[in-house]
Amino acid sequence: METLESELTCPICLELFEDPLLLPCAHSLCFSCAHRILVSSCSSGESIEPITAFQCPTCRYVISLNHRGLDGLKRNVTLQNIIDRFQKASVSGPNSPSESRRERTYRPSSAMSSERIACQFCEQDPPRDAVKTCITCEVSYCDRCLRATHPNKKPFTSHRLVEPVPDTHLRGITCLDHENEKVNMYCVSDDQLICALCKLVGRHRDHQVASLNDRFEKLKQTLEMNLTNLVKRNSELENQMAKLIQICQQVEVNTAMHEAKLMEECDELIEIIQQRKQMIAVKIKETKVMKLRKLAQQVANCRQCLERSTVLINQAEHILKENDQARFLQSAKNIAERVAMATASSQVLIPDINFNDAFENFALDFSREKKLLEGLDYLTAPNPPSIREELCTASHDTITVHWISDDEFSISSYELQYTIFTGQANFIKLWLKSS
Secondary structure, three states: OHHHHHHOEOOOOOOEOOOEEEOOOOOEEEHHHHHHHHHHHOOOOOOOOOOOEEEOOOOOOEEEOOOOHHHHOEEOHHHHHHHHHHHHHHOOOOOOHHHHHHHHHOOOOHHHHOOOOEOOOOOOOOOOEOOEEEOOOOEEEOHHHHHHHOOOOOOHHHOOEEOOOOHHHHHOOEOOOOOOOEOOEEEOOOOEEEOHHHHHOOOOOOOOEEEHHHHHHHHHHHHHHHHHHHHHHHHHHHHHHHHHHHHHHHHHHHHHHHHHHHHHHHHHHHHHHHHHHHHHHHHHHHHHHHHHHHHHHHHHHHHHHHHHHHHHHHHHHHHHOOOOHHHHHHHHHHHHHHHHHHHHOHHHHOOOOOHHHHOOOOOOOOHHHHHHHHOOOOOOOOOOOEEOHHHOEEEOOEEEOOEEOOOOOOOOEEEEEEEEEOOOEEEEEEEEEOO
């Protein structure tokens, strides 16, 4: 029955033929649809009579018209009788093939079915809920209004009744070029929805077209495939994002751990420096006390010698003032001997001064330690040393390699690899301590 209904459908209005015309090419067309074709072929200032030919919408055969116009074409009475019998069979019940097909064609979505649709024919306020929507009338009816407006007789038996649908879904999409004409095909060349008149007499007449069903299935299949790929890609992105978030969290944890480790290590270094500072300060103080004690003893010795010399000088000056020769000779002899003895032994009496006791030779050199502290950083692989080829030597089974390293404080040894070419490559490893 579904196949039969498709054979009884007009290619223009996509409804069952109404007053079908039998064209010379053996195809059929509704009288009203043929009339719309002729009207669309005319310009705004012309009448219908000058149109003498039009193309069959099915096979593009040129249909010539005589002076009677469309009335000169034969009516397809046989097709009309078949349609009448088909319409009577289609109203036998809601489970009829035609009704089932219409239900599948206009099956509402879950969101649409949950929406309340009011009867558009009720006079009471508020209107009752609709139970059916007539596709032909484009009106939704309640049960009472449906029985009153659609009796089981012609022409109402050919009306399509479906589950209630909103008015916006019911009217469908109309053609942009032909007013009140519903789109029923797809222009592949312009990638646009068009009506049958666009293909017959419009600007799409020479374009490649496809049925809505074919285009629907193709586009739906493409969209489903792309959607599947997009969902898969989103899933991969979500997994990737989850991994990135996990890495970010791990970075936070590791950063906190390294910061704590840095503080701990620096605190240990500061503690070591503080201890060494205190120890060296104690050594400086002890050395100071020892040197000052020694210097104080030397000062005391110098003061004692100075006092003896001062007493001897005063006595000698007093004797020199004596004018009596006898008295002078009697007193000066002893003083002269003592002055001569003191003068002769001046190097013994004056203590030696050690300039090292001035603490000038006590030096602090932390340049190496400062360089190490300035180089504190993450543990990284050191740069390779620079080989000084001009200083390298080789004799018999001995080789000597000279190099310069920028990491002399952090490198304890180097591994030297060299090759002896004796037909086969032999790799020998040598561990050399850096100097």
